[in-house]
Amino acid sequence: MKPILVFVELTAGAPRRASLEALGAARATGAETIAIFAGEGSNSTSCNGAQKAIALSGDDSSSDALASALAEAVKSNDCSGFMAAASSAGRDLAPRVAAHLDAVLFSDCIGITAADDQLNARRPWLAGKVIADLASNASVFCATTRLNVFTSSEETGPDVCETAAISAEPKARVVSVEAKASAQLDVQEAPVVISGGRGMGEPEQFSLLEGLAAAFGNATVGASRAVVDAGWRPHAEQVGQTGKTVSPQLYFAVGISGAIQHLAGMRTSGVIVAINKDAEAPIFKVADYGIVGDALEILPVLTEAIQEIKAEA
Amino acid sequence: MNIVACVKRVPTTEAVVKVADGGTSLDESGLSYMISFYDELALEEAVRTKEAHGGEVTVLTLGPSEGTKEIRECLAKGGDRAELLADSNWLSRDCRASAKALAAKLSDLGADVAFMGRVATDRDNAAVGPMVATYLGWACVTDVVSLELAEDKGTARRETETGIETIEFSLPAIITCNKGLNEPRYSNLKGIMAAKKKPLEESPAELVDNQANVIALTPPSPRPEGRILGTGPDAVPVLIEALRNEAKVL
Structure with a gap:
């Protein structure tokens, strides 16, 4: 089997977890993998599951120029596929790489398997209302992997690293970056997501959800469409068909009744806990555990219990 | 400015979706349709761009011939004319074939800027915008939450997981629109009446075979x-x- 090229995003010189998951997904097909990243001098041994690494030199502020270099690397290394995490960067780059290779793209995959030297993708349609198993008849397979779904490889990365250059003339480039005010994880990335809806009563009460998230440490706050439309929370936090689809290990739906478009966005979570006043709310149909009652009374007690557990650990 | 809003007809977000017999396609009976949520933002930004810079807004869609109701709604909200690239097999068209058909038409139209939603809410690929731009050799900025355009260039702010990127780009360009960019207007009676007289041209889409x-x-x-x-x-x-x-999650 030919190798798969995997784009690795770096944070402070180290691979992002989402990229290690993409490398893990590529490696799990049985193929050799090549990790490629922008920035010379980065530590290729931390690219778990890669047999080879390529560092791209040059200005990496342009997605279009970077995508050209990635497509060139697919060709020059005779790869069978290109993969990246379905992150902001991955979802921006992968379609460009696919078009350079004149190949179809499978975005946000939840399964990638190899059969008879052919890679197949499993991915949600309609935010997960339907699961599609797809095959490509292109000579190169292009895919992005949903965050929090795949596990990274146990093998450490290579100690040698080749270089290649980003050389295409940019058509668009990043001139500045503003980091988010809080260091809060994105809902698609966080292992624990605590989402609130109308049942929180008023926007100020979301501080209770932030308190619970802080008690977990690895959690972030999400929101239903209703509270985003009402202007209580930013769209970046919205979980559902017109927001983000998430698969955390643990998902809390607090004061969310469970409209079909919300359920589509969170039903692949590991464990779902619902807290709602209305015992008949549809959210309880998908929840593993439910508590009926007023979230504003339950949350402080729950937060205290989680704080105690974390203090013991 | 020659402005294009690319829109897609998709099942409504409230739709309960079933798989058809045979297990390889969606059961279309009982499905109702809408313009994809983010494409409404694309249309609104196209109309605002015309209001600020002058020019004409073409509404472009790849879809079934019977999708004219949704296109007329786009004309009622400020589109000047519409082009429907007819594809009877639109529900199973893959992102590459869609991108190639749209790229060919955008090139014919000589667009300065084309707006699309950041993702269509049926296939969730978020692929067609950057693919079209790559096929055309145009700039593309995805997930845009604010935009300023000048004659031959622009500046956009793009929302990522970790913050906001400010991106400078040259025209022509594809902009994919994220929530926060604008608040789409509603159509009014005057717009609905005017839309009936606006040109809507249908032509067969230039389609390559699916790869997926x-x-x-x-x-x-x-x-x-x-x-x-x-x-x-x-x-x-x-x-x-x-x-x-x-x-065992604690």
């Missing part, structure tokens, strides 16, 4: 039966016990 083949479509596996642990704060210890010892 559907092996199987399946409903998501049902979640295991859950249970109500109790009522009010008294149920918290029961929940902690279950998360710790049963689900």
Whole structure:
């Protein structure tokens, strides 16, 4: 089997977890993998599951120029596929790489398997209302992997690293970056997501959800469409068909009744806990555990219990 | 400015979706349709761009001939004319074939800027915008939450997981629109009446064969039966016990 090229995003010189998951997904097909990243001098041994690494030199502020270099690397290394995490960067780059290779793209995959030297993708349609198993008849397979779904490889990365250059003339480039005010994880990335809806009563009460998230440490706050439309929370936090689809290990739906478009966005979570006043709310149909009652009374007690557990650990 | 808003007809977000017999396509009976949520933002930004810079807004769609109701709605909200690239097999068209058909038409139209939604809410690929731009050799900025355009260039702010990127780009360009960019207007009676007289041209889409083949479509596996642990704060210890010892996530 030919190798798969995997784009690795770096944070402070180290691979992002989402990229290690993409490398893990590529490696799990049985193929050799090549990790490629922008920035010379980065530590290729931390690219778990890669047999080879390529560092791209040059200005990496342009997605279009970077995508050209990635497509060139697919060709020059005779790869069978290109993969990246379905992150902001991955979802921006992968379609460009696919078009350079004149190949179809499978975005946000939840399964990638190899059969008879052919890679197949499993991915949600309609935010997960339907699961599609797809095959490509292109000579190169292009895919992005949903965050929090795949596990990274146990093998450490290579100690040698080749270089290649980003050389295409940019058509668009990043001139500045503003980091988010809080260091809060994105809902698609966080292992624990605590989402609130109308049942929180008023926007100020979301501080209770932030308190619970802080008690977990690895959690972030999400929101239903209703509270985003009402202007209580930013769209970046919205979980559902017109927001983000998430698969955390643990998902809390607090004061969310469970409209079909919300359920589509969170039903692949590991464990779902619902807290709602209305015992008949549809959210309880998908929840593993439910508590009926007023979230504003339950949350402080729950937060205290989680704080105690974390203090013991 | 020659402005294009690319829109897609998709099943409504409220739709309950079933797989058709044979297991490789959607059951279309009983489905109702809408313009994809983010494409409404694309149309609104196209109309605002015309209002600020002058020019004409073409509404461009790849879809079924019977999709004219949704296109007329776009004309009622400020589009000047529409082009429907007819594709009777639109529900199973893959992102590459869609991108190539749209790229060919955008090139013919001589667009300065084309707006699309950041993702269509049926296939969730978020691929067609950057693919079209790459095929055309144009600039593309995705997930845009604010935009300023000048004669031959622009500046956009793009929302990522970690913050906001400011991006400078040259025209022509594809902009994919994210929530926060604008608040789409509603159509009014005057707009609806005017839309009936606006030109809507239908032509066959220039289609290449799909590369993506559907092996199987399946409903998501049902979640295991859950249970109500109790009522009010008294149920918290029961929940902690279950998360710790049963689900083993604490």
